[in-house]
Amino acid sequence: MSLISVLVPGALSMSASALAPALLEALKALLGNRVSTSESDRAQHGRDESSHTPQLPDAVCRPESTEEVSAIVKLCAINKTPIVAYGAGSSLEGALIPLQGGISIDLTGMNQILSVRPEDLDATVQAGVTRKQLNAHLRDTGLFFPIDPGADATIGGMSATRASGTNAVRYGTMRENVVNLTVVLADGRIIRTRSRAKKSSAGYDLTGIFVGSEGTLGIITEITVRLYGIPEVMAAAICAFPTVEAAIDTVIQTIQMGLPISRMELLDDRAIEAVNNYSKLDLPVAPTLFFEFAGSQSSVEEQAAIVEDLARGEGASSWRWSTDADERGKLWQARHDIHWALRAIRPGTRGWGTDVCVPISALAEVIRETRKHCAQAPFFTAMVGHVGDGNFHLSMQLDRDDPAEFELASAINDRMVHLALKLGGTCTGEHGVGIGKMKFMRAEHGDAIDVMHLIKDALDPDGIFNPGKVLPPKAA
Structure with missing residues (x-):
């Protein structure tokens, strides 16, 4: 093909x-x-x-x-x-x-919240329950489910793709927040992957095998997830930087100081341009970091003051922060609407969104080199990133009827992924493999791909679950 x-x-x-x-x-x-x-x-x-x-x-x-x-x-x-x-x-x-x-x-009809156990800080839901639905149900308990990939995805889909999102720097990804699963295997058997105990040394980690398998090993039908207390105070802050490198240096220093930041998001100047147009904001058109702090009033103020000092030391300007829920909600909604904001920049086009994840020390280099490759592209490009964990996304708005644009976008994507792998990263931090990242899997995993094929063959010998995804063809 x-x-x-x-x-x-x-x-x-x-x-x-x-x-x-x-x-x-x-x-x-x-x-x-x-x-x-x-x-x-x-x-x-x-x-x-x-x-x-x-x-x-x-x-x-x-x-x-x-x-x-x-x-x-x-x-x-x-x-x-x-x-x-x-x-x-x-x-x-x-x-x-x-x-x-x-x-x-x-699976969207399987949308029942089966049980919530506040004393154990967990809940069990059917696969079609969405994250917003779960959090609305939890509102009166003082608890919430923090994994937030932006879209109102189903918990089953988030588990299958090992989703993460803006809160991952503090709360981790779906990998850390799925307690156990109910899974239907390729012969129709129903299994539970583990108990609800906080830890166990009994047997293989079947939960870890199915989380992130993208429906190629089994169908996830029920999920038990971890819950967390809603913080007393949450505050959002935003500041612009002269360069992407200066923003990344601020991120590195923040993490090295051990500050319990909830979110750290980077938007480059072109992403800010799109956000301003779509969400009717007036942010400076420059590389920008969005922060969220959580905790007591005093701890939030202390965190914000420290990060502001770090940011200003790297040349940041226009520091703004607020604990107002409406203002904070507007800011994060603008960040979550970035997919639509970018599409609106070039109406009638098709967005190609791709991502990589690298050690944070390598993040500035990958972004800098990728921006160079994008500079002469005839289509609109922008970058956003969950930079607190080294993950960033490149979006390219392509003419649906121009194969040359898709060829160029593919070349840009290939160079970005191969540089990420060279620097100790992965071809995808959270989008998943699907079709698009399958060709990079052997370069990333080497002979471990053969072990993955053994698992696939054992669990799905006839290859009926989501064929043609995740694993490249077996080595000759």
């Missing part, structure tokens, strides 16, 4: 479902009208937020329980029919696209 056929959005094929009639009949007997082969449903489940070419599933199934997911999988296993699990559809690397057709299992 050529690069252009993978990356340039094209027309969806609207052919009729190719499922075996007996399988389709059995699925309808199981789920009734929660099985759909309509063109509109298939089209919705054949695309995500990436630039990869959509591909329709043959049918969409909407289960409401783990047992129904198990029954669907058993039927598909008999027919060796591909299965792709679907949540909010917000993937940026093509993880949800059913490359070989088959069944899209839409």
Whole structure:
């Protein structure tokens, strides 16, 4: 398959479902009208937020329980029919696209919050529960779930992609915040990956294997997640810097001092331009850091004063900070709307969002070199980053009908990833592998890819779970 056929959005094929009639009949007997082969449903489940070419599933199934997911999988296993699990559809690397057709299992109907245990600081939810839904349910408990990738993603999807987001510098990623999982295996068996105990030395870490597997090893149907107390005071701060390097040096110093920062986000000058236009702000058009501090009133004031001194020492200007909830909410909403803000800069284009993660000491170099490669591009580019953990995102707004732009964007992405790997980083910090980062996996993991294939073959011998994703072809 050529690069252009993978990356340039094209027309969806609207052919009729190719499922075996007996399988389709059995699925309808199981789920009734929660099985759909309509063109509109298939089209919705054949695309995500990436630039990869959509591909329709043959049918969409909407289960409401783990047992129904198990029954669907058993039927598909008999027919060796591909299965792709679907949540909010917000993937940026093509993880949800059913490359070989088959069944899209839409888990959004599994949206029950099964239990909340404030004394244990955990909650168990079905896979279709979204992070905003969970936090709304928790509002009166004084607790919250902190992982915030921006989009109102489902907890199941966030687990499957090992999501993180703006709060990761303080609270970690989904890897650290998933206690256990209920998973349906390729033969329909239902397993629980571990107990709810705070620690265990019993057996292999199955939770860690499924978190981040992107639906290639099993279908996650229930998740127990960690909860945290809502801080007494939260404050947001923002300041502009003369250079990206100066901003990164401030981040490094902040981390080395051990300050308990909740969020540290970098937006380059072009990202700020987009944010100003879209969110009606008047921020200086320069590399900018967004901070969030949390704790008691005195500790928040102390943290902010220290970081302001560090930032001004690196030439920062226009330091602004506030504990006002509305002002803080407006600032972070502008940050979370960056995907749409960037699209609005060049209307009618298709955004290609990509990310890498490196040790923080290498972050300035990767950003600087990538900005050089982008400088002469004929399309709009911008960078944002969860710089507190060395993760940054490059967004390129591309002409849908210009293959040359996609070829150039691919070259920029390749150079960025290979530099990140050279400096001890990873090809993706949080977007996942999907289709787009699969070609870098062997360069990053070497012979460990063969071990991953062994795990895949053991858990999914017929390759029905999300085929064509994550793992590159086996070595000859």
